[in-house]
Amino acid sequence: MPDAPLTQPLPPEVSPRPSACPGLWRIVAARDGGICRIKLPGGLLLADQADAVADAAERFAGGVIEATNRANLQIRGIGQDHTGLVEHLLAAGLGPRDAAGDDVRNLMLSPLAGLDPAMLFDTRVLAGQILDLLERTPRFHKLSAKFAVQLDGGEALAMREHAHDLWLSAMQRDGSIWLRFGLASSLSNGQALGAVPVEQGLALVRAVLERFLDLATPEQSRMRQLLQICPVEHFLEGLVIPIDTTSMPWQRPATTSPWLGVLPQRQGVALGVAPPLGRLTCAMLRSAARIARQWGDGSLRLTPWQSLVLTSLEPTELENARAQLAASGMLCHNEHPLARIVACTGSSGCAKALADTKADAVTLANLLHQGAPGSVHLSACPRSCAMAHAAPATLLARAPGRYDLYLRDARLPGFGRLRAADLTPEEAGAMLDLPTEHLDD
Structure with missing residues (x-):
């Protein structure tokens, strides 16, 4: 149930501390207007909340919504009514009442x-506990x-390629689930420093954050x-929780499953779709919300690939759903050239930008075919x-075009x-x- 509307909303500019990062309560100025970042719990966005975001983007901004590489949403081009925007989003349950709890x-x-068939355990309960810990612990x-x-x-x-300050990854040991963990690295290139039983996962997160602070x-x-x-040995020595450091060398392979198209679930099917270059129109978001409500479980999952997943869709309506989403402008297949390109906001919206990357990305996509690298940034x-790790190929602007x-x-x-x-x-x-192997010629 969404919280009641604010009776005396704080100005969003009032933040626990200065930061250049936008948040729900911190609307940061850009060339195209203000930016508000909505941090979603584990990427989850309910269909009614998606409609609320679309309504907010139209009412308080210019109608531009972005999917981020941390599985969140951003509204761009926000006008003067910051308080009205924040009230609207909080009423939809899209952030905490305490502004200090939003950043973390x-x-x-x-x-x-x-839902993933390969999962070793359902992370959602522990994730909820971790988020509650972060939001409700003043020191954090x-x-x-x-x-x-x-x-x-x-x-x-x-x-598996985004670096995190702390990561935890499930493994099986003697018939039980344990969590390996690493620091300041990614799942694909990090070193596992220790492990705890999954029941100690929350205590491990608390201990690492306390030690860091x-x-x-x-x-x-x-x-x-x-x-x-x-x-790192000194860091680990001070943890107030016992950890097992035996047989820890391990890495998750860097490859991953495709994130567009039909995705398998343990029961049913899911559908991955992407807005071109991470930009959602209000119509796109409303279309996805309507389909999730009508033929799915009423929710959307944002992804770190700037895309969305509609979960638990009725198999008989899958092609109908895909056709309607494609008609709204969504990319529904990994083979589409734009699905392999990531571009930042560029000079149309960012004062620090040296080139109009969004427009140049469209030009580039029209030249790429199936032999192009897995992603171009x-x-x-x-x-x-726009990207939290190095892409196979990066085009770094030096001047317009x-x-x-x-x-x-x-x-x-x-x-x-x-x-x-x-x-x-x-x-x-x-x-x-x-083909990638010829790029070195």
């Missing part, structure tokens, strides 16, 4: 948590708005910054806001190895429209 709700789950409100936790239940559909200075807002000066500046091409290299930091400089989108498209 950074918990990533699989978009098919509780000191964490950075970027401090992030991932809970992996062994699902096939899982983001005990040791970190105000300048060390992320786990990676702390571990640059604090040996267009970034209008070195901050790489001009890009440097980087290819991911695990031996190099950042975007990887510079392959070519000062390319137009057309020139980049000619290079990228080759």
Whole structure:
């Protein structure tokens, strides 16, 4: 049940601490207006809440909604009525009453948590406990708005490349479920530092966060910054919970299941769809909400690939649902060139951007075919806001319509190895429209 409307709403600009990150209560100015970020619990968005977001985007902003790479939503182009927008979203149950508890709700789950056939356990109960811990513990409100936790239940559909300050991943041991954990790394390249029985998962999260806040200075807002000066062994020694550190070497493979099209569930089917370049129109979101309500379980799952999953759809209506979503403008197949491209807001909405990446991405997509790399990232500046890990190929803007091409290299930091400089989108498209193995020629 959504909370009652605010009687005396606080101005969204009043925040527990300064931050450049938008939130529900912190609307950040951009070239195209204000940005409000709605942090969804494990990516879950109920159909009625989706309608409320669409209504808010039309009533208080310019109608532009973005799916983010942390499985959240953003409303862009917000006008002057910040308080009205926040009231509207809170009335739909889309954020906490305490502004201080909004920043820290950074918990990533699989978009098919509780439904994925490969899962070792249903992460949703523990996820709810972790979110409650973050929201209701005043000390944890000191964490950075970027401090992030991932809970992996062994699902096939899982983001394995995003780095997190703390991650937990399920494994089987002697007939029981345990949680391995790592710090300042991703599931695909991190080292498991220890493990606890799944029943101790919440206690482990609390212990790690307490230890971090005990040791970190105000300048060390992320786990990676702390571990640059604090040996990980020293960090682990101070945890107030016993952990098992035997036989910990492990990595989750970087590959994952496709996130568009028909997705298997333990019971029934799901459908993954994506708005082109992460941009949702109000009509797209309302269409997805209507189909989820009519033929699904009444909910949508946002994903870290800037897409949505409609879960528990009636199999007999699957093709009808896909046709209606495609008609609304959604991408429904992995083969579509735009499904393989990520682009930041670009100069149309960001003052720091050096190029109109959204428009250039459309130009690039028209040049790509099936042989292109798995994903291409267009970034209008070195901050790489649109992608939380290095893509196989990155086009970094240097001027309007001009890009440097980087290819991911695990031996190099950042975007990887510079392959070519000062390319137009057309020139980049000619290079990228080759099988990946020929990009080094």
